[in-house]
Amino acid sequence: MTVRTCAAAVAILASAGCGASSTEEAAPQGPPVNVRAASMKEGFTSMERLAQAAKQEGALHVIALPRDWVNYGEIIDTFADKYGIEVKELEPQANSKRSLDAAAQLKPDVFDLTLDVAVANASRFAPYKVQGWLDLPDHVKDPRGAWYAAYGGYMSLGYDPRAVPAPASFADLLKPGYKVALDGDPLRSAAAFDGVMAASLQGGMPQPKRAVDLFGKLKQAGQLTDPAHANVIVNWDHLNAARSAQDSASWKVTIPRGAELGAYHVQAINKDAPHPAAARLWQEFLFSDEGQNLFQKGYARPARGEAMVMKGSLDTEQAAKLPVAPGPPVLLTIPQTDAAKTYLGKEWARSVG
Structure with a gap:
């Protein structure tokens, strides 16, 4: 996921050594360690002292x-x-x-x-x-x-290329032959909820009703199933990509244009x-x-x-092995997430079950 950042260099204060007797190992010196400090520099002065405190x-x-x-x-x-x-x-x-x-x-x-x-x-x-x-x-x-x-990561569509063509959009999943699964119940699973939200996007904005209507139609057509019987699984791209890396002949991954939901x-x-x-x-x-x-x-x-x-x-x-995203990620705001959860709580069971 591309992010706009600025590089930074953080100075690390090296711990100073001190003399030791012939029977004692030299211990790093510096300010007292504060194991609950708000930064490495503030609490430990060096990565070496942090690692030493952690090992203890x-x-x-x-x-x-x-x-x-x-x-x-x-x-x-x-x-x-x-x-x-x-x-x-x-x-x-x-x-x-x-x-x-x-x-x-x-x-x-x-x-x-x-x-x-x-x-x-x-x-x-x-x-x-x-x-x-x-x-x-x-x-x-x-x-x-x-x-x-x-x-x-991005929400994605993992699919079996032996069974169905690559879906170019969530709307393609309504075509005959597609057997679609979410990763759980969107009222309880974050991945399933975000899968529904990816399907809801229109012009970069979440439209929960749009997604509920889509999955309701899939349910009515007998095309919404569980992952074990699906030839398309809506899930995070890192999970679909990891599966594809194991067997690219039977599993591929795509991020549909216009549904670039990231998190x-x-x-x-x-x-x-x-x-x-x-x-x-x-x-x-x-x-x-x-x-x-x-x-x-x-x-x-x-x-x-x-x-x-x-x-x-x-x-x-x-x-270079990561799935190609057709556009920058759409990141839901907390108010958008809360509003969508409220809507799904009222409509999902009635329209999709």
Whole structure:
């Protein structure tokens, strides 16, 4: 997802060494470490001191991170190996709301959330600005650092080219032969809701009635089904692209012109994180060039992508494998999202079921 950003360089104060006796190892010197600081520079003065503080905590608790979602399996393993920190994976299949509902009991250190959930719960997060803060687009980060976009994607149509031609639009799905599935119930699943919203776009504006009418017609024609029986699945492009990478002969992905719905997932630190230094190190890793390229390896679009292109640190070979978007992303506002959810709550069951 292309974003307008400006590159930034963040000065890192190197920790100074001090003398040590012949029987003691030299320890890095500097201001006292503040594991709940709002930036690496403010709390640790260097990445080395941050990593040391995190390793002393010994663990990181993450929640709602399926290992096959945007390459999180490799991301988690790379972080654990790089810093010698055990990562405990809590409820990988939980959604954003469940992550927060379970926080008091499960005590995760960090969250990966949809934008609307993060905005509504900003008071529950510990502000922290990563070193690449200025590379992130202003409209998808909290000014205080409570939450900030890590990666994004476009809603897409994955399809079986052996069964149907490439759909050029959502309207094409009404043609004979298409068996269409959403990724769940749009009243409960964020991916299914966003799939409906992509179908609703007209002139860049969401029109929920338009989408409900479309899916109602698919239902009446017997063409709306579950993913196991579908030859078209409406889902995020990184999921459809990952499936296509496994077998391009049986699965391809397209982003229809005029339906370029995009969205970001954002990161946040639990205000009550049991491992606050590890939580901050995790964020620095995710937003580093290495972490952003690992997201892209999972077919997501790095939030720092444009700045990385400018300095030559983006994996351009992998970038070329991402599905081609016919236009810039349409990002729903919170009021638009709320209005659409209200409309679907009243009309979906009656018109689609």
